[in-house]
Amino acid sequence: MRNSRQPAVAADPSPPLRAVCVRLRHAAPTWIVTIAIYAGWAGLTWFYDSMPWWLALPCGGWLVAWHGSFQHEAVHGHVSRHPWLNAALAWPPLALWMPYAIYRDSHLAHHLSPALTDPMADPESYYVTRAVWTALGGPTRAVLIANNTLAGRMTIGPFLAVGRFWGAELRKALSGDSRHAGAWLMHLALCGLVLAWVSVICGIPVLDYVLLFAWPGLSLTLLRSFAEHRPAGGQDERSAIVEAGPLTRLLFLNNNLHALHHARPELPWHALPTAFRRDRADILRGNGGYLFAGGYPGLARRFAFAPKDLPVHPD
16 A cells, blocks of 8 residues: 655755845845945055045045944944844944944934924934023024034034033033943943054044044034924924935935934835835825935035024924
């Protein structure tokens, strides 16, 4: 009699293998950017002595700002599935001024804010309350208004951003709040390593690094954030779309599509353009048409020396 039993079939290993391949394809663009940033920074600092300052400045600023865009991707978990690896890759403080862990917590709180741009609810707001505005003197108001022009944001903006952040952190420390102590200790240790490479090994004076790398990098980052939020009636109408060119899209890792990023923060940077092209009409309808079709040059033409709005929040 013929045996009806079927031979055992080995489990198909392809589904888990396919899953691994999908994850690799998903993360590959970010890994390429990560390698390019750190390799570019290492190469630029190593060969710093052989290039003029006017070449080092745009290259150094680009790499530090690009690193900030990468840190943003790491905050949202778009580098790997492992938070510890994302943090380890993003921790090196090429910009020097802010610990990654504090930026991560602040940015996630920004995404959870029920009222974007409200200085009482949004940790990344550039606005002040009416009460604060009323109490400010004329010179301080003038500085804040100038900071709402694009030229002001990119020149005095770094001073204001660093001063506000360091001031807030100092006040916390003096009041006995030690929650950020570990982040600052790690940050200072890593700053020491960055500056040891920069100054001891590459022979770059620390001030040169600040002026040609860290400061222009922060200035370019503030270009990205200049118009990405506004006070508006609806929460979805408070985030912008800037239809940027290829260079700034790469520099900001498509975070210029900010309304889409807020709507779908789970999307990695390289998936945003396709999603925007597919859903452009719906996205612009949802954000109230808050669009800058001329990209960053268009922003510069409109707001280089004219404030985009007043820095007092309309509540």
